[in-house]
Amino acid sequence: MSEGLAEQKIGFLGCGAMARALCGGLVAGGVPKAHLRGSDPNPSQRENFADSLGIETTGDNEVLVASSDIVVLCTKPGLVAEAIGALPETLRTEPRLWISIAAGIRLSALEQSLGTPSRIIRVMPNTPALVGQGASVFCPNASANESDRAAAESLLAWVGTTWEAPNEEMLDAVTGLSGSGPAYVFLFLEALAEAGQKQGLPREAADALAFQTVLGAARLAIESELSPAELRAQVSSPGGTTVAGLAELDRAGFRDAVDRAVTAATHRSRELGE
Incomplete structure (x- = not known):
């Protein structure tokens, strides 16, 4: 202080x-x-x-x-x-x-x-x-x-x-990324836990595992000297389970969906400020 x-x-x-x-x-x-x-x-x-x-x-x-x-x-x-x-x-x-x-x-x-x-x-x-x-x-x-x-x-x-x-113009992009970002993460948490339940996990366990996984991954990204892409590569063994899961996210357009979400929220922030 x-x-x-x-x-x-x-x-x-x-x-x-x-x-x-x-x-x-x-x-x-x-x-x-x-x-x-x-x-x-x-x-x-x-x-x-x-x-x-x-x-x-x-x-x-x-x-x-x-x-x-x-x-x-x-x-x-x-x-x-x-x-x-x-x-x-x-x-x-x-x-x-x-x-x-x-x-x-x-x-x-x-x-x-x-x-x-x-x-x-x-x-x-x-x-x-x-x-x-x-x-x-x-x-x-x-x-x-x-x-x-x-x-x-x-x-x-x-x-x-x-x-x-x-400059103030950047605050629109900030709104699209970190201002609205928690909601994107909450949606991902919902989807991750629900997917775990569909595979037989009890709801309480699926929620706890999803929450801690996102929390731990964020902490690892903050404390590591490696980029998120490098950290992802570390746990993506050829022919392994993670690669199989990531392939489905790519097929569903995960990265593009995130980009469109941030873009839409940024544009809406600009509109509200006009």
Whole structure:
């Protein structure tokens, strides 16, 4: 945890699951709970946030923003403009850092809502952040400074890995790959476990074996100096079982299907941002 971030008052505008994950990471990283606050119009969301983290909450966004050096926008994308627009102009234009995790809301739209110059960082996280294993990418606007970048990186590092995109356009591809990627993996897990059941495995065993296989393979790929292609070749003995299985995946167009999925999600992200 950077010392600068620990000294900041950080408010989460929206108290949903991702806000709880990010705030929980800050608590684990040593940010004083007194420096953290959440706001949400939904009483049950506020209650869950407060009970799970021991953090003060409010139903008043103005109170939250006024007391925060950094505001993390965690509302649903369709509510961002409304939430910002309801704030007094003085609060929108005061010098503070805004970090948005709202999918598809571009920096230009945030700048238009907040006013220029506003220090803004747009983030594309993914759902494994809920268990501290996220893959997040962030992109600052022109007004954000090095301290702002460091604050965003420190915040995101507590819920997984993070990378700064050199330009905002890349966030569409990020959305197609890592933003939507967990759903692709969940579908593969479903299919893998169901296939095991068809071969006679009990459901509980098939699920456990599929989950651990994907988890272990990902860990091996991360820790190994070999590429995924090289790791695949290591377990693909000529005439063996793995080669037989891979041949069927190739015949079914597995690689092409993944490519088309990422492409479709990337294009949809661009459309939503227009």
